[in-house]
Amino acid sequence: MSTYDVIVIGAGPAGYVTAIRAAQLGFKTAIVEPKHLGGICLNWGCIPTKALLRSAEIYQFMKHASAFGLSVENPSFDLAAIVKRSRGVSQQLNTGVGFLLKKNKVDVIWGRAQLTTPGALTVTATENPPKGALGGGDYRAAHIILATGARPRVLPGLEPDGKLVWTYFDAMTPKSLPKSMLVVGSGAIGIEFASFYNALGVEVTVVEVLDRVLPVEDAEISAYAQKSFAKLGLHIHTETKVVGLVRHADSVTATLEDKNGVQRQIIVDRVISAVGVVGNVENLGLERVGVKTERGCVVADPFGRSSVAGIYAVGDVAGPPMLAHKGEHEGIICVEAIADKHPHPMDKTKIPACTYSQPQVASVGYTEAKAKAAGFQVKVGRFSFIGNGKAIAMGEPEGLIKVIFDKKTGRLLGAHMIGADVTELIQGYVVAMNLETTEEDLIHTVFPHPTLSEMMHEAVLDSEGRAIHM
Template sequence: MLRSAEVFRYMRHAKDYGLVAEKITADLDAVVKRSRGVARQLNQGVSHLMKKNGIAVYMGEGKLTGKGRLSVTAPDGKTSELTAKNIIIATGARARDLPFPKADGKRVWTYRHAMNPPEMPNKLLVIGSGAIGIEFASFYNDMGAEVTVVEMLDRIVPVEDADVSTFLEKALVKQGMKILTGAGVQKLDIGATGVTVAIKARDGKLVSDEYSHVIVAIGIVPNTETVGLEALGVKTERGHIVTDGACRTNVEGIWAIGDATAPPWLAHKASHEGVIAAETIAGQHPHAMDPRNIPGCTYCHPQIASVGLTETNAREAGHEVRIGTFPFIGNGKAIALGEPEGFVKTVFDAQTGELLGAHMVGPEVTEMIHGFTIGRTLETTEAELMETVFPHPTISETMHESVLAAFGRAVHI
């Protein structure tokens, strides 16, 4: 869906590239159909791999019934009793609902409804500005909806570096989006033709407005309450299963990965945890995953990506820091792409030269953050990063320039 929105955006700005494209329209049904087709292809690929590796799949609801025992109830009501020395819980999570009228799939949506919408919203309210909320806000804004984002905290994408949040908010507002921070939804009334929402603004005033649709993106709830954890004494915190660095729980033979466990709740983190758990069960000794070395990516426009500590986190942890920032306007490839807005920011320990964190906003930064992730994983020094040759012309040169800037050696600013 985001790819379709990106192409639609380029087509609307064809003149910027010396091209002519007239009467450009979007077909939301076709966009969703393509999106579901891609998802189906990926799902079939995973199913093929399961079959290829001789993995038996039982479709249904599973529940732990004892140590090493699992009951699976199929959609037709039939039950299968399974036994295993080791059981990995990977039940994921679902969207968190508001305390008042819950998502009905018609006017009020969760992310699942937003991925397969019954109709195109003309005036959309997105509650929550984390990755999910901002991605859907960006998509529907690009597709032509009038979009408002409301966030209780004082800035959007609050887990990101403050400079990234500030830049992204300005970029989204420039695109026509309305951003309300330090604000909260107080009441929500679903009607036949829209949703009336009362919002308490930053100044304390209560403002009501009507929207055609609302997306609730206020976090997730782990799917752990019906798995049978309590009977076995598996430890949880706020519903999320507590694990160690090898994905073990406190109960022998029970393991857990993904959104059912601690944050960050990201697909690539879950996948890597699966490998760690499987290798540990097989008697190997994989390295535990450092949460600070898990990159985060948000596929809005412009994209944002980060790994490690923010500048604020680094200072609060007691580090004396060096900060390097390089703007995309100084990068030839970004200018040629027609997307010179954004920057790369790096945070170093001033005493040791350790790369503490990296934060990006701009075109294709989600394809670049792994470079800094590798650097942190290998404990690369600032000198090694500065002495690395980056290809030209590429957007990745901004990474190099940011590192150089942190030590007063930037070339193009």
């Protein structure tokens, strides 16, 4: 039986980052993975979807080239080539993860793990291991870290079949382009796919059971997003659910029901189910060793410790927000706590969220409603893209930046953005929040000109009634 200090189960972003950090701290480390180095995020999620969206974005630029004084005759696209590029990007990064694990002397065990006792597990080997990987067998470790990720949630009646009803796996590798599509769910995954297919000319309908799209975002940003999506041609139905689905040879009839119980039917070529994800907690032996789970996730404290000593959970399997960067940071906190490095506990209020739709959406911290519900007296500042010279020069004059401060202390409580490149801009506010920055600190900060980041400054100024360009 091979023995390690740390064994990580799952080689997604949370898992491989945790394993590398453990090795850096001097732990003898192994990682168990049945299928993908880099996990769903790198192979079927975060990265390949951004490659697809980039292709769609460039295609849209080509279609509007004349607005920039350029000429592109009869712009078109090759769907197979778009998909091939996306898969190539994933493959390149997959290879890179393998290199990093080898460089840091992390042993890769190829197979499916199941806990037998709190300090031991059995691995059942799977096919096609990477070069140098270990196989099935019994392994021991003083610390076992679960990083098994999550999978798409399946609703009754919306079970994917790979042909008519797609999960995001199917949606990333279409063999042909449908003429029409229904996207069920308007969270980040649903809206990103809706944006991608809409940009390529598909007639897209989005159904959301809650009262607004991107429902976790600030209400003002959600409303702005819904208007922007509608302007681009998306058909959006909020407070609506799918109550029936009839599958035909090459189309689907969906019955939609609104909040008043009124039903209507639409016929589409394909359906994407994007109603969230659930943690991969099954077949791990958690019940055998007594690890507590709740709502499909492992219950873990801010340092990743589960209900059983020596067993930890990080990433999606440890619960929301189910974001790669949250999982990576969570894993580092977990393993540094094991090494007695006294890391700061996970603070989920400071985790940014990004949606790579057209337009992009990004946020961190409290929404205005949640800040008020938490008892804060708030000051709010806003600035529109139309007042920014760089945005106008880029041909991207639509967007909004919103900041929320504690009126008593000046503390930055939250920031919310919609518009071009806001997924890159948001980190400025994330750093500010981690440094406990106040509105006065940001007011006295010099932002370069001409940049989109100047709007971040102007939004702060607006919270004090001092915006210059609005």
